Amino acid sequence: MITMKDIIREGNPTLRAVAKEVALPLSDEDIKLGEEMMEFLHNSQDPVKAEELGLRGGVGLAAPQLDISKRIIAVHVPNGDLENPEPTLSAVMYNPKILSHSVQDACLGEGEGCLSVDREVPGYVVRHNKITLSYVDASGVKQKIRLKNYEAIVVQHEIDHLNGVMFYDHINQENPYALKDGVLVIE
Numbered sequence: 001m002i003t004m005k006d007i008i009r010e011g012n013p014t015l016r017a018v019a020k021e022v023a024l025p026l027s028d029e030d031i032k033l034g035e036e037m038m039e040f041l042h043n044s045q046d047p048v049k050a051e052e053l054g055l056r057g058g059v060g061l062a063a064p065q066l067d068i069s070k071r072i073i074a075v076h077v078p079n080g081d082l083e084n085p086e087p088t089l090s091a092v093m094y095n096p097k098i099l100s101h102s103v104q105d106a107c108l109g110e111g112e113g114c115l116s117v118d119r120e121v122p123g124y125v126v127r128h129n130k131i132t133l134s135y136v137d138a139s140g141v142k143q144k145i146r147l148k149n150y151e152a153i154v155v156q157h158e159i160d161h162l163n164g165v166m167f168y169d170h171i172n173q174e175n176p177y178a179l180k181d182g183v184l185v186i187e
């Protein structure tokens with residue numbers, strides 16, 4: 001079971017490496033890894049288990065964060081209201097690829113953090129507001145989906161990890177809160 005000790009932190013060169021595509025058909029090992037990554041996200045969002053296991057709540061995780069330089073990500077974005085436990089997006093994605101994106105950019109009003117970064121780095125992380133994404137799912141089936149707003153931001157943060165990019169690489173050094181016209185701020 002994945003816990004915080006398995007997550008590498010800034011300074012580990014794997015976070016700056018370009019991860020390798022996984023071979024198809026998916027190996028049992030890669031399928032198992034995806035399941036463990038999703039289990040971590042579930043546990044990290046469960047107040048009891050997160051407390052028990054000392055987990056920081058996470059909505060996404062990329063294999064390089066486990067010191068595994070493979071193009072595998074897991075995302076589990078909970079639905080806003082507690083009544084409806086249906087997550088808005090929950091998937092393990094193998095070899096995810098952004099096929100196209102909107103001209104419109106967006107950022108989280110709160111900025112971003114990272115389970116591999118044990119410090120606050122303030123500032124807007126400007127990303128694409130909408131993306132068209134292809135990936136292979138855990139059943140080995142090629143998927144093509146469109147995402148927007150928060151879900152699109154989460155997936156872009158994870159795909160960045162596959163390319164050795166950290167969220168703060170996108171922050172404007174001169175003025176971390178500088179915004180070009182038309183960037184959607186997502187609260």
Ligand SMILES: O=CN(O)C[C@@H](CC1CCCC1)C(=O)N1NCCC[C@H]1C(=O)Nc1ccccn1
Nearest residue numbers: 057058059060061062112113114115116154157
């Ligand atoms: O690469 C993957 N990571 O580094 C985990 C990150 C991924 C998100 C950061 C911004 C977009 C994707 C993550 O999830 N966080 N960042 C650090 C601490 C907070 C935590 C978070 O946003 N938690 C959360 C949010 C809503 C609901 C439940 N939990």
Ligand code: NI
Nearest residue numbers: 113114115116
């Ligand atoms: Ni991260």
